[in-house]
Amino acid sequence: MLNHDGLAEKNEDATPVLLPVAGVARPDGSLCRLFVGNLVAASDPEALLQAGITASLNVALNVHAAELQLPDGTHLRRAKVGLIDGAGNSATHMAAAVLALDGLVTQASPGRPHYPAHRAGHVLVHCRGGRSRSVAVLALYLHLKAPGDFPSLGQTIAMIRELRGNRATYPLPDMLSLADELARGEALALLLRG
Structure with a gap:
């Protein structure tokens, strides 16, 4: 795994x-760990199983993650809201990614005969490289969902940027502007905090 090499x-x-x-806490009180990563990690069943990840959100328009079954038989639950890495996204499109992430965190894992085998686990947010789109969406989600722990969007982005080992040029300016626009509004925060 890459850290800060x-x-x-x-x-x-x-x-x-x-x-x-x-x-972040799920409705049942259990903890869901949120990860940031890249497409390579999102396609690595052993790494996902080791991290306890059972769902992923792909926020890249230009890459597609295939269906995946983990070595223990769990089917990875995938969601995608494809964003352009730069100009060209609307605020509603980024809001859709944030809401999809909340859905993956809060959705139950019913055991039904016609559903693929799944269990609750942690969630990976990824794009191609895991530097811009995924960082912006994850930071916005954390800031709006848990403002007591993440009081500032800028601080949350800086924290993930440092953890990720990103240069200051990431996330890209257009992604930061959209996230900031959504953070200043109240509608998305109200939906997330229910």
Whole structure:
């Protein structure tokens, strides 16, 4: 796993990046750990199983994560809200990604005969490289969902940026602007806090 090795982005994009960021409470009181990562990690069943990840949110328009079964037979629950890494997204599109993440955190895992085998676990938020889109969406979610623990969007982004080992140029400015626009409004926060 990559942590802060300073690999060039080209090399890093071929290395699984899977980093725990924070935990949030589920409706039943259990803890869901949220991870940030890249497509390589989202496609690595052994790494996902080891981290306890059973769901992923892909926020990249330009990459697709295939269906995946973990070595223990659990089917990874996948969701995707494809964002462009830069200009071209609407605030409602980023809000959809944040709401999809909340859905993955809070959705039950019913054991029904016609559903793929699944169990509650942790959630990975990823894009291609795990540097811009996934960081912006995850930071916005944490700030709006748990403002007591994450009182400032900027501080939350800085915390994930440091954990991720990102340069100050990530997330990209257009992603930061959209996240900031949504953080200033009240509607999305009200939906998340119910």
